Amino acid sequence: xxxxxxxxxxxxxxxxxxxxxxxxxxxxxxxxxxxxxxxxxxxxxxxxxxxxxxxxxxxxxxxxxxxxxxxxxxxxxxxxxxxxxxxxxxxxxxxxxxxxxxxxxxxxxxxxxxxxxxxxxxxxxxxxxxxxxxxxxxxxxxxxxxxxxxxxxxxxxxxxxxxxxxxxxxxxxxxxxxxxxxxxxxxxxxxxxxxxxxxxxxxxxxxxxxxxxxxxxxxxxxxxxxxxxxxxxxxxxxxxxxxxxxxxxxxxxxxxxxxxxxxxxxxxxxxxxxxxxxxxxxxxxxxxxxxxxxx
Amino acid sequence: xxxxxxxxxxxxxxxxxxxxxxxxxxxxxxxxxxxxxxxxxxxxxxxxxxxxxxxxxxxxxxxxxxxxxxxxxxxxxxxxxxxxxxxxxxxxxxxxxxxxxxxxxxxxxxxxxxxxxxxxxxxxxxxxxxxxxxxxxxxxxxxxxxxxxxxxxxxxxxxxxxxxxxxxxxxxxxxxxxxxxxxxxxxxxxxxxxxxxxxxxxxxxxxxxxxxxxxxxxxxxxxxxxxxxxxxxxxxxxxxxxxxxxxxxxxxxxxxxxxxxxxxxxxxxxxxxxxxxxxxxxxxxxxxxxxxxxxxxxxxxxxxxxxxxxxxxxxxxxxxxxxxxxxxxxxxxxxxxxxxxxxxxxxxxxxxxxxxxxxxxxxxxxxxxxxxxxxxxxxxxxxxxxxxxxxxxxxxxxxxxxxxxxxxxxxxxxxxxxxxxxxxxxxxxxxxxxxxxxxxxxxxxxxxxxxxxxxxxxxxxxxxxxxxxxxxxxxxxxxxxxxxxxxxxxxxxxxxxxxxxxxxxxxxxxxxxxxxxxxxxx
Numbered sequence: 001x002x003x004x005x006x007x008x009x010x011x012x013x014x015x016x017x018x019x020x021x022x023x024x025x026x027x028x029x030x031x032x033x034x035x036x037x038x039x040x041x042x043x044x045x046x047x048x049x050x051x052x053x054x055x056x057x058x059x060x061x062x063x064x065x066x067x068x069x070x071x072x073x074x075x076x077x078x079x080x081x082x083x084x085x086x087x088x089x090x091x092x093x094x095x096x097x098x099x100x101x102x103x104x105x106x107x108x109x110x111x112x113x114x115x116x117x118x119x120x121x122x123x124x125x126x127x128x129x130x131x132x133x134x135x136x137x138x139x140x141x142x143x144x145x146x147x148x149x150x151x152x153x154x155x156x157x158x159x160x161x162x163x164x165x166x167x168x169x170x171x172x173x174x175x176x177x178x179x180x181x182x183x184x185x186x187x188x189x190x191x192x193x194x195x196x197x198x199x200x201x202x203x204x205x206x207x208x209x210x211x212x213x214x215x216x217x218x219x220x221x222x223x224x225x226x227x228x229x230x231x232x233x234x235x236x237x238x239x240x241x242x243x244x245x246x247x248x249x250x251x252x253x254x255x256x257x258x259x260x261x262x263x264x265x266x267x268x269x270x271x272x273x274x275x276x277x278x279x280x281x282x283x284x285x286x287x288x289x290x291x292x293x294x295x
Numbered sequence: 296x297x298x299x300x301x302x303x304x305x306x307x308x309x310x311x312x313x314x315x316x317x318x319x320x321x322x323x324x325x326x327x328x329x330x331x332x333x334x335x336x337x338x339x340x341x342x343x344x345x346x347x348x349x350x351x352x353x354x355x356x357x358x359x360x361x362x363x364x365x366x367x368x369x370x371x372x373x374x375x376x377x378x379x380x381x382x383x384x385x386x387x388x389x390x391x392x393x394x395x396x397x398x399x400x401x402x403x404x405x406x407x408x409x410x411x412x413x414x415x416x417x418x419x420x421x422x423x424x425x426x427x428x429x430x431x432x433x434x435x436x437x438x439x440x441x442x443x444x445x446x447x448x449x450x451x452x453x454x455x456x457x458x459x460x461x462x463x464x465x466x467x468x469x470x471x472x473x474x475x476x477x478x479x480x481x482x483x484x485x486x487x488x489x490x491x492x493x494x495x496x497x498x499x500x501x502x503x504x505x506x507x508x509x510x511x512x513x514x515x516x517x518x519x520x521x522x523x524x525x526x527x528x529x530x531x532x533x534x535x536x537x538x539x540x541x542x543x544x545x546x547x548x549x550x551x552x553x554x555x556x557x558x559x560x561x562x563x564x565x566x567x568x569x570x571x572x573x574x575x576x577x578x579x580x581x582x583x584x585x586x587x588x589x590x591x592x593x594x595x596x597x598x599x600x601x602x603x604x605x606x607x608x609x610x611x612x613x614x615x616x617x618x619x620x621x622x623x624x625x626x627x628x629x630x631x632x633x634x635x636x637x638x639x640x641x642x643x644x645x646x647x648x649x650x651x652x653x654x655x656x657x658x659x660x661x662x663x664x665x666x667x668x669x670x671x672x673x674x675x676x677x678x679x680x681x682x683x684x685x686x687x688x689x690x691x692x693x694x695x696x697x698x699x700x701x702x703x704x705x706x707x708x709x710x711x712x713x714x715x716x717x718x719x720x721x722x723x724x725x726x727x728x729x730x731x732x733x734x735x736x737x738x739x740x741x742x743x744x745x746x747x748x749x750x751x752x753x754x755x756x757x758x759x760x761x762x763x764x765x766x767x768x769x770x771x772x773x774x775x776x777x778x779x780x781x782x783x784x785x786x787x788x789x790x791x792x793x794x795x796x797x798x799x800x801x802x803x804x805x806x807x808x809x810x811x812x813x814x815x816x817x
Contacts, residue, residue, distance in 0.1 A: 054678065055678075056675065056681075057593075057682065080598060080671070082593075082597065148693065149692075149696050152691075235691070239688075240689050241677055254540065254541065254598075254671075257542065
């Protein structure tokens, strides 16, 4: 085996025409379109929000403009503290997406490192995987409660809880992918020609795993958002007056019978984000899965 | 034949089952020992399991007889002599004597009992059973609050033999009192079952029915979720409860199967306190402006659907020894005036719109409870304070850690709510310098206040007591040490199948002795 062979087997299953295939899928177009709009709107919140999201004192419980009693001044109505719901929704989406992204980023990062180390260094495999099993047995909500009790509620404990909750699944998926890659001849060849562990792990093992892990993380993103919103719903999340979708949904509970929009609108936003993220993840997996591709 | 007998037997038993009442509530107590439990959840049950020497009328001001038929107070205010009823029996049938009363009260005071509310008994020299039916309560200093404190569940008389038998399990596995109901079984965090004390005839005169109780059994059931409690009442799983979400009162009023009883007196007050020696809030003008900025009316209307009373005073204006002179000093909502006060005092707005003091943004830290009540309350105040350029930072903690956090000096403001029976009760708790750092979390240390509180406590006449407490009320209201938020009135929802009941306010226990609970006659 020559070094050319090694080079030719990288960069790895980067399927040609992936984007084109994704673009021809109507689900991807719809879900992606919605998600891009949501993300863009939340990023632009400071510029497009009609009111200060923290400004109280407008009339409370105004229904959305499209409902009876609504006014075009407040397109989505006001909440029980008399704040503009649309402005809060835009800022709240920003916070929710950010907690989800950071949770997936940190948790996913740690999970990938653990999974790859476990697969590459056989002696680390048992301790790492048992540690992961321990993590797996703690529900994220419990972590959130414990962390919030120690450092006080806020965005940070939520992100920590979400990250920890993401680690075990990602580590397991990464390890199983990495174990397959490890059995490839090019890994053995790399070792034979004396490539350093670092080089092998990053350039060959890591890059070969990242595709399927990325798909997994996309799917995981929706779940993380959901757990984050649940924690925030329980009052462990964002610190008032900061808007966060789960918290907004919780705040509207008291008024559910006569001002349902306060709770349902943020809940719908969570639903849309999670649904679109899941659909995109599914489509991405289908597009990357070689068996599906051959069909 | 046999079947017919069985049917008739079950028919006979049916009314007894129908005589059971389920009361749903939010939390349980850790135990039901009158001298060691201070939770409202414990008092609710203890008022029914036991009796006190004297009772409190619905007006929260008049002391009425209970175990004591009559009593006299010596002119120096140091000796109270109680003449006991002779017909009182414990649940196990044993007659109650003066020595049981003396034993119970001394157990409350005994430092070994570790009662958190020992101070409520006053400075006691001794409690003596003069004869079988006379009790002498001797003080080392006069204590004008004594009779009011003796109406509380902490002064419930218990049977010492049962206590000796159960030891640490007293109030956990059993109880023996003289109340209208007797202990059946307690499963912690689930339900407390009590049954009628059939021999009971010595209820307080505030009740038309002085005994025995008119239902066979009361089951106190824990249902933590407020909307589930409301649903339990609406569907008839529970017949009576005072733990109803604010959004549910409207439903209860409009539903023909449920009724709502409201008491005008509201003796449970929600407030935010300032730690007055912290650099963020040690300026009196700043505090006045902050109090002025808060819109209690809007809070009551928007967050509580108009079901609570906006509070501008630190105690209910209906409470014993409220000082009407303070009324002129109460700080009412006025946003423009608040901004003017701050402008004049030189708290200029910085580039971010928030006011500054000595070049530093004014951002007091608030510590409070997490959960639906304080979250929205704190957020509303935060919103109001933003309008005058003050950036309140909220830190809300879980119930398990918040008490520890509130005992520190880390915060500038805190949120709290409390029940009280009188001005003296409230002021002695919160404004004594000896009570720093908790419950005097304001760090209010004032020699004159302490002196007046002592004078009020030692007063032997109503006038002297009212004058002393009245002056303290003036002092603390003028210094703007609290932002009063609202007074929570007692409201009890109950099934239309029950005869009308009356709500009491004692320690926030709306059903008090439960002697008026009965099914309406068809």
